[in-house]
Amino acid sequence: MTNIKDVAKYLGISVSTVSRALNHYPDVSPTTKTQVMDAVQYLNYRPNAVAKGLIQKKTFTIGFMIPDITDPFFPALANAVEETLSVHGYQVVYGSTNRESEKEKQFIANAISRQFDGLIITPDVLDDEMIALISGLQMPVVFLRRRTPQGLNAPYIDVDHYHAASAAIRHLVTRGHQRIGFISLPVNSITGSERLRGYMDTMSAYGLMPEPVSIVEGGRTIDHGRAAMEKLNQRCPNLTAVFAANDLLAIGAMEWLHMHHIAVPDQISVMGFDNLEYASFQWIQLTTMEQPREEMGRKSALTLLKMMKDPKQSPVSELVEAKLIERKSILNLNAVPAGRS
Amino acid sequence: MTNIKDVAKYLGISVSTVSRALNHYPDVSPTTKTQVMDAVQYLNYRPNAVAKGLIQKKTFTIGFMIPDITDPFFPALANAVEETLSVHGYQVVYGSTNRESEKEKQFIANAISRQFDGLIITPDVLDDEMIALISGLQMPVVFLRRRTPQGLNAPYIDVDHYHAASAAIRHLVTRGHQRIGFISLPVNSITGSERLRGYMDTMSAYGLMPEPVSIVEGGRTIDHGRAAMEKLNQRCPNLTAVFAANDLLAIGAMEWLHMHHIAVPDQISVMGFDNLEYASFQWIQLTTMEQPREEMGRKSALTLLKMMKDPKQSPVSELVEAKLIERKSILNLNAVPAGRS
DNA sequence: ACCTTGTTCAAAAACGTTTCCGGCAATGCC
DNA sequence: GGCATTGCCGGAAACGTTTTTGAACAAGGT
Numbered sequence: 001m002t003n004i005k006d007v008a009k010y011l012g013i014s015v016s017t018v019s020r021a022l023n024h025y026p027d028v029s030p031t032t033k034t035q036v037m038d039a040v041q042y043l044n045y046r047p048n049a050v051a052k053g054l055i056q057k058k059t060f061t062i063g064f065m066i067p068d069i070t071d072p073f074f075p076a077l078a079n080a081v082e083e084t085l086s087v088h089g090y091q092v093v094y095g096s097t098n099r100e101s102e103k104e105k106q107f108i109a110n111a112i113s114r115q116f117d118g119l120i121i122t123p124d125v126l127d128d129e130m131i132a133l134i135s136g137l138q139m140p141v142v143f144l145r146r147r148t149p150q151g152l153n154a155p156y157i158d159v160d161h162y163h164a165a166s167a168a169i170r171h172l173v174t175r176g177h178q179r180i181g182f183i184s185l186p187v188n189s190i191t192g193s194e195r196l197r198g199y200m201d202t203m204s205a206y207g208l209m210p211e212p213v214s215i216v217e218g219g220r221t222i223d224h225g226r227a228a229m230e231k232l233n234q235r236c237p238n239l240t241a242v243f244a245a246n247d248l249l250a251i252g253a254m255e256w257l258h259m260h261h262i263a264v265p266d267q268i269s270v271m272g273f274d275n276l277e278y279a280s281f282q283w284i285q286l287t288t289m290e291q292p293r294e295e296m297g298r299k300s301a302l303t304l305l306k307m308m309k310d311p312k313q314s315p316v317s318e319l320v321e322a323k324l325i326e327r328k329s330i331l332n333l334n335a336v337p338a339g340r341s
Numbered sequence: 342m343t344n345i346k347d348v349a350k351y352l353g354i355s356v357s358t359v360s361r362a363l364n365h366y367p368d369v370s371p372t373t374k375t376q377v378m379d380a381v382q383y384l385n386y387r388p389n390a391v392a393k394g395l396i397q398k399k400t401f402t403i404g405f406m407i408p409d410i411t412d413p414f415f416p417a418l419a420n421a422v423e424e425t426l427s428v429h430g431y432q433v434v435y436g437s438t439n440r441e442s443e444k445e446k447q448f449i450a451n452a453i454s455r456q457f458d459g460l461i462i463t464p465d466v467l468d469d470e471m472i473a474l475i476s477g478l479q480m481p482v483v484f485l486r487r488r489t490p491q492g493l494n495a496p497y498i499d500v501d502h503y504h505a506a507s508a509a510i511r512h513l514v515t516r517g518h519q520r521i522g523f524i525s526l527p528v529n530s531i532t533g534s535e536r537l538r539g540y541m542d543t544m545s546a547y548g549l550m551p552e553p554v555s556i557v558e559g560g561r562t563i564d565h566g567r568a569a570m571e572k573l574n575q576r577c578p579n580l581t582a583v584f585a586a587n588d589l590l591a592i593g594a595m596e597w598l599h600m601h602h603i604a605v606p607d608q609i610s611v612m613g614f615d616n617l618e619y620a621s622f623q624w625i626q627l628t629t630m631e632q633p634r635e636e637m638g639r640k641s642a643l644t645l646l647k648m649m650k651d652p653k654q655s656p657v658s659e660l661v662e663a664k665l666i667e668r669k670s671i672l673n674l675n676a677v678p679a680g681r682s
Numbered sequence: 683a684c685c686t687t688g689t690t691c692a693a694a695a696a697c698g699t700t701t702c703c704g705g706c707a708a709t710g711c712c
Numbered sequence: 713g714g715c716a717t718t719g720c721c722g723g724a725a726a727c728g729t730t731t732t733t734g735a736a737c738a739a740g741g742t
Contacts, residue, residue, distance in 0.1 A: 001479060003697095003698055003699085004698065004699065005698075005699095013721080013722085014721065014722045014723075015698090015699085015700095015722085015723095016700080016701075016702095016721075016722065016723075016724090017720085017721055017722075019699070019700060019701085020700090020701090020720095020721090023700080026719095027719065027720060027721080028719095028720070028721080029719075029720060029721090032720085032721085044477070046450070046453050046454045047454055047698085047699075048395075048454065048456060048697090048698050048699065049451075049454040049455040049456065049699095050391055050394045050395045050400060050455065050456050050697090050698080050699090051395050051697070051698035051699040051700090051727090052698080052699055052700075053391045053699090053727095054389075054391045054392050054395055054697090054698080054699075054700095054726095054727050054728065054729090055698085055699055055700050055701080055726070055727045056699085056700070056727085057727075059391060061434075069410075069416045069419055069420055070416045070417060070420050072413065072416075072618075074416075075410045075411045075413075075415075075416055076411060078410055078435075078437075079410055079411050079437060082435075082436075082437060091434060091436075091451060091455070092434075092435070093402075093432060093433075093434050093435075094419075094423075094433075094434075094435050095423075095432075096419075096420060096423060109387070110390075110432060112387050113387045113388055113389065113390040114390045114391065114432070115389065115390065115391050136385070138342060222618075251622070255622065255623040255624075258623045258624065259623055277413075277563075278619070278622075281592070281596065281619075281622075281624070282596040282599045282600055283596075283599065283622070283624035283625070284624070344727095344728055344729085345728065345729065346728080346729095354691080354692085355691065355692045355693075356692090356693095356728090356729085356730095357691075357692065357693075357694090357730080357731080357732095358690085358691060358692075360729070360730060360731085361691090361730090361731090364730080368688095368689070368690060368691080369690070369691080370689080370690060370691090373690085373691085388728085388729075389727090389728050389729065390729095391727090391728080391729090392697090392727070392728035392729040392730090393728080393729055393730075394697095394729090395696095395697050395698065395699090395727090395728080395729075395730095396696070396697045396728085396729055396730050396731080397697085397729085397730070398697075
């Protein structure tokens with residue numbers, strides 16, 4: 001590999017002049033500058049970013065930690081993050097941690113030793129050790145799709161899961177639904193507990209205090225959704241609607257209903273959360289709360305950029321709006337003859 | 342940030358001893374070694390991987406270039422690659438290029454200046470400039486999900502698209518289908534042209550030379566599949582089966598059929614390619630050729646690992662088998678009363 | 683007493699850049 | 713013509729490691 005010394009020697013000038021020419025410093029004459037550029041071309045010289053990073057204490061790489069790239073929620077996020085960071089010369093290093101605490105810590109440790117310039121993270125487990133690790137970080141951090149935990153003061157970009165769940169329930173109730181089941185995410189996760197809380201509070205605000213049996217903890221996958229729907233159907237056979245805490249659960253539920261010849265929405269309505277591509281399939285047509293993933297990804301990248309440019313200012317968190325996407329999985333009971341069990 | 346000089350000063354020993362202790366060199370006494378370890382803990386010292394990379398000429402990062410992380414085909418690949426590389430201490434840098442030539446070149450250039458140790462790439466456009474760029478590379482490269490282009494001698498990991506397409510057609514023909522339409526990927530892509538070739542050759546081997554009108558170039562998305570199915574239906578209303586070159590196209594086709602009340606498989610059979618998660622949905626149940634994505638990801642990572650360990654040996658390419666996943670989207674005409682148009 | 687061998691460590695070079703500092707012409711100004 | 717200013721450039725330090733070389737010392741054999 002040819003280095004800067006080689007091109008300096010080739011031109012018979014000093015290393016520092018070559019460096020200044022390449023970095024467009026003002027104090028280098030136009031003629032030598034073009035000479036340098038030509039020599040660089042001719043010798044096929046590529047600056048070594050590692051050496052540059054060492055001396056500048058800036059690597060132009062940022063870390064992006066997510067629970068699971070295989071979860072269809074994340075690729076769009078990742079894409080938006082990379083898109084907006086790459087135009088500023090940053091490269092992003094993904095880490096898919098499978099929600100394992102060990103891997104998450106591993107990723108942070110790596111970010112430190114590799115001198116990343118910033119971090120966008122969606123941590124899943126936030127025990128004390130993790131919080132300590134993050135709070136000891138020298139680089140800017142933004143939390144994505146979860147609020148900043150107690151004890152840290154990084155900004156976050158999140159949707160308001162609580163209000164979104166509330167809006168979903170409102171949508172169902174105003175369409176005449178009263179017996180509404182809930183298929184939950186793991187409740188030890190933040191998003192899971194927030195959406196559950198939105199369901200609970202809104203139901204009781206309408207005087208529809210749900211019995212505990214109408215809530216089942218589902219998990220995150222389609223299979224979980226199926227199993228949860230089966231359990232729900234056993235325990236509360238007279239539900240008119242089901243609210244699933246994400247689209248995968250909703251689709252699992254719809255699959256179970258389809259297999260048992262229970263028509264959606266005629267016999268039971270289903271509401272989802274996320275608006276994945278699946279949701280718009282002709283067979284599914286799921287009404288769901290959309291999380292604006294591109295927007296979230298973009299905004300997290302932009303606030304990180306701002307923080308890296310000026311580490312002084314305290315950056316601002318943002319709560320973006322979820323949006324109700326109406327399709328055909330919910331029946332309006334008020335517009336129906338009546339006489340349903 | 343505390344560096345190795347700090348811990349040396351703290352212990353009153355030399356920098357080199359600390360370094361040797363940390364890297365488990367034999368010539369450091371047990372007592373100083375434990376002292377060093379304790380000091381490292383106490384001072385919260387983290388080795389600077391950038392400096393290490395500079396002197397060792399090894400960064401323990403590999404680049405993984407894919408066309409589009411948003412395409413549901415790739416996350417599983419990416420996951421497998423990262424999984425098997427991370428256990429060897431490598432970190433992987435993704436690049437989602439949106440199939441833009443400019444971004445692909447950008448990624449390679451970045452890989453050079455950042456001194457990556459190796460590359461796993463799924464390039465989409467391979468013009469002369471790209472080939473020159475790659476052939477000038479100092480680091481090992483493996484091609485994934487495409488064969489190595491002429492003029493390069495890197496290994497590849499791919500499925501045999503041609504034979505897989507051939508097997509798909511054989512499956513249809515042995516079930517009595519003769520008029521089989523084809524929805525193609527963009528034919529200027531390698532995978533697209535290979536699958537098309539498999540279709541063509543196999544059809545004519547059975548004496549079923551397809552008319553040009555029964556082939557329509559679809560694209561890559563569900564919307565393309567819909568449009569293609571509509572076109573196909575106009576041009577060849579008497580098809581008994583359609584082979585779509587990937588599952589997204591197949592699902593788009595099935596959507597169009599569903600919207601027009603044409604039953605699958607009773608009125609027309611559909612065969613896909615990829616076996617995405619979608620394909621197993623209850624409403625879809627698509628028979629399709631599975632590409633073993635985890636296996637491909639793992640294998641590409643393993644051969645890269647081998648090449649990095651011993652750059653001498655010429656590594657071996659692999660063609661993995663696609664596997665027919667039988668579901669319910671194909672009707673066996675031989676087991677049916679007869680009398681179909 | 684001397685050589686050999688082995689163990690443990692320190693000094694310094696090296697990696698490829700950037701950047702600070704100073705020097706040397708040439709120019710402009712009085 | 714002296715003097716400050718400007719434009720351009722070279723030397724060298726610095727970034728934080730690893731690695732090579734060899735020094736110091738002890739122990740053991742003859």
